[in-house]
Amino acid sequence: MLFFLFLLTSCWKPAPSNQATATPTSMEPVPTSLPPVSTPQPVSIWIDPAFPYASGADLTLPDGYEISKTAEEAAIKLSAKADEPFTEQVFALVAPFFTLTDGISAQQLMNLWQKGQAIPDGPDSLLVDDSAALGFEYLWGKPSSRVYPTNPNDMLSKAQRSKRTWVLIPFDQLDPAWKVIAIDGDNPLWKEFNPSRYPLRLEFGWIGAEQTLEPLRKANPFPTTNRFPDHLTTVMVTGTTALVRGTGALMELHGMTYPAGDIGPWLQNADILHISNEIAFAKNCPPQSNWDGLAFCSQPRYIELLEEIGTDVVDLTGDHFADWSEQAMRDTLQMYATRGWLVFGGGENLEAGRQPALFEHNGNKIAFL
Secondary structure (H helix, E strand, C coil): CHHHHHHHHHCCCCCCCCCCCCCCCCCCCCCCCCCCCCCCCCEEEEECCCCCCCCCCCCCCCCCEEECCCCCCCCEEEECCCCCCCEEEEEEEEEECCCCCCEECHHHHHHHHHHCCCCCCCCCEEEECHHHHHHHHHHHCCCCCCEEECCHHHHHHHHHHCCCEEEEEEHHHCCCCEEEEEECCECCCCCCCCHHHCCCEEEEEEECCHHHHHHHHHHCCCCCCCCCHHHCCCEEEEEEECCCHHHHHHHHHHCCCHHHCCCHHHHHCCCEEEEEECCCECCCCCCCCCCCCCCCCECHHHHHHHHHHCCCEEECCCCCCCCCCHHHHHHHHHHHHHCCCEEECCCCCHHHHCCCEEEEECCEEEEEC
């Protein structure tokens, strides 16, 4: 019986499972490499060569945007022909600083550009860089033979060699060696300057599909102008003032502010007005009529004139400040200090007289030495 039991167990097999077993009917080949991942092509931007910064140097673009060298290949264009400009470039007509002429008309400038017609008491030729030449060609057409494209680094030396050669440059490239010439009475250095009526202004805008322009508008890679009024400071430096003798007599006759009748608004327009008041105020100063001698003083009430014009800093280097007395000088310094006016070139003592008068306005630091 044992023998038969061992025999039965050795022949036993487990019952088949009720769970079905999946058997593949076909086999797909396993790929040996993955398909290439497509990379989005960058959006290309072409900048009109008439734009003063057409190279795109120092330009911060959104990710996925790049500068194109040709307009044909570009998806977006920054152009002077755009229907909706977003940035303006203000230019200035400039001459060497020693030039006497203050202004010309827009028509005269156009005649020089288009016809080569010289301007009386003005230029007979113009220098421009390549971008300005293209920009003003949009406005006035092809330039005459009296307009010369010139490297900006050579413009000043060429203009200084010829009193009748002037230059068109972007406003933000002005240099103290240049005098800015008014056009039809408008000068971009002035506070009351109105760009909308100024003829030396180019406008640029984007041309392209709206979905590609939106990131650019958000990034705002270009400022809306190259002339920022809140970066400007107007400093007016005047010649010697002496409120005595004939001037004093007119003040006595017509009132303290009479000498400022014609020039007062011009002086008041300055952010910082310098006055070189050559003589001290003195309580015992004699009447102005029939003045005798060359030692001078002013009546203390005459300071009303300096108040009226908006004095900010007084120059004490005049020849006659010490004429009357040491007390008159001290009293005058106190009168200036009470009004908050700074002084330089003189003072309570030698050390004070050596100190500069320091101003900071609209981010500009200015010192009178």
